[in-house]
Amino acid sequence: MLAREIAEEYPIVDVDSDALEAARIMAERGLPGIVVCHGSPPRPVAVLPGARVIGAIIPRYVQDDPSLARVLDERDAETSLRQLRGRTVRDLLDEHREEIPVADGGDQVMEIAALMARLRTPLVAVVEGEELLGVITVARLLELILPPA
Amino acid sequence: MLAREIAEEYPIVDVDSDALEAARIMAERGLPGIVVCHGSPPRPVAVLPGARVIGAIIPRYVQDDPSLARVLDERDAETSLRQLRGRTVRDLLDEHREEIPVADGGDQVMEIAALMARLRTPLVAVVEGEELLGVITVARLLELILPPA
Numbered sequence: 001m002l003a004r005e006i007a008e009e010y011p012i013v014d015v016d017s018d019a020l021e022a023a024r025i026m027a028e029r030g031l032p033g034i035v036v037c038h039g040s041p042p043r044p045v046a047v048l049p050g051a052r053v054i055g056a057i058i059p060r061y062v063q064d065d066p067s068l069a070r071v072l073d074e075r076d077a078e079t080s081l082r083q084l085r086g087r088t089v090r091d092l093l094d095e096h097r098e099e100i101p102v103a104d105g106g107d108q109v110m111e112i113a114a115l116m117a118r119l120r121t122p123l124v125a126v127v128e129g130e131e132l133l134g135v136i137t138v139a140r141l142l143e144l145i146l147p148p149a
Numbered sequence: 150m151l152a153r154e155i156a157e158e159y160p161i162v163d164v165d166s167d168a169l170e171a172a173r174i175m176a177e178r179g180l181p182g183i184v185v186c187h188g189s190p191p192r193p194v195a196v197l198p199g200a201r202v203i204g205a206i207i208p209r210y211v212q213d214d215p216s217l218a219r220v221l222d223e224r225d226a227e228t229s230l231r232q233l234r235g236r237t238v239r240d241l242l243d244e245h246r247e248e249i250p251v252a253d254g255g256d257q258v259m260e261i262a263a264l265m266a267r268l269r270t271p272l273v274a275v276v277e278g279e280e281l282l283g284v285i286t287v288a289r290l291l292e293l294i295l296p297p298a
Contacts, residue, residue: 027291032271050287055266072259081296110221117204122181138199142176147230
């Protein structure tokens with residue numbers, strides 16, 4: 001089976017889009033991260049992890065001293081809004097750490113599996129020519145390669 | 150809001166259980182990883198990433214030379230079964246890399262957020278006394294701390 005036959009839809013955001021909007025999509029869709037694209041047609045460039053968005057909301061000195069976090073109030077919506085307002089997805093990305101693995105539509109399932117295993121990644125983007133076809137998750141891949149129960 | 154109020158159910162497996170069974174649960178529930186527990190009552194010790202299971206199925210020399218993966222047939226269910234048969238979840242774990250962050254039921258939402266940001270993790274286990282109450286995902290946390298749209 002080929003990558004193009006099993007690629008699934010997954011939310012994407014542009015690298016220059018609003019970081020708060022990207023965070024809302026993750027919250028609404030229950031996602032641990034979101035695929036970041038660039039250009040037209042959109043080409044995948046990274047995965048923005050939800051934890052990175054939280055890292056942009058929680059000041060560094062609070063991360064380093066969790067006891068300080070007790071005094072922050074999660075209902076103070078203004079705090080998180082202030083931290084994210086005016087920032088783009090690009091501003092939050094750590095480009096070295098968050099590159100997304102890209103497979104070709106013509107790759108075999110076991111090639112994708114080898115890629116996931118080597119890079120220890122739960123998500124691979126599938127591209128054909130200029131077009132993003134979708135993603136393959138590790139759960140979908142396991143479904144394909146595991147023997148029937 | 151406190152961790153115990155927002156912890157959600159999440160599948161768990163025992164560290165001494167069958168690795169193939171753990172892989173099947175991830176495939177069926179569409180999960181990127183599974184929480185690994187030990188003892189009774191179960192205490193969380195790790196997260197087994199789906200990519201690690203795939204790493205146990207795909208031989209190392211194939212991971213290192215993806216062109217070899219083209220010759221493996223994903224429908225050869227026996228191959229993956231053979232690689233996982235008789236192995237436990239513990240056999241697959243890389244204990245240094247896959248430790249699960251644990252929060253206390255009485256921790257505040259912003260303390261959990263600080264923990265996730267610092268450790269860059271999408272999942273935190275919530276424990277109270279000896280009891281695992283559930284997990285908090287990064288998506289659920291974003292839902293709580295983001296301002297209304």
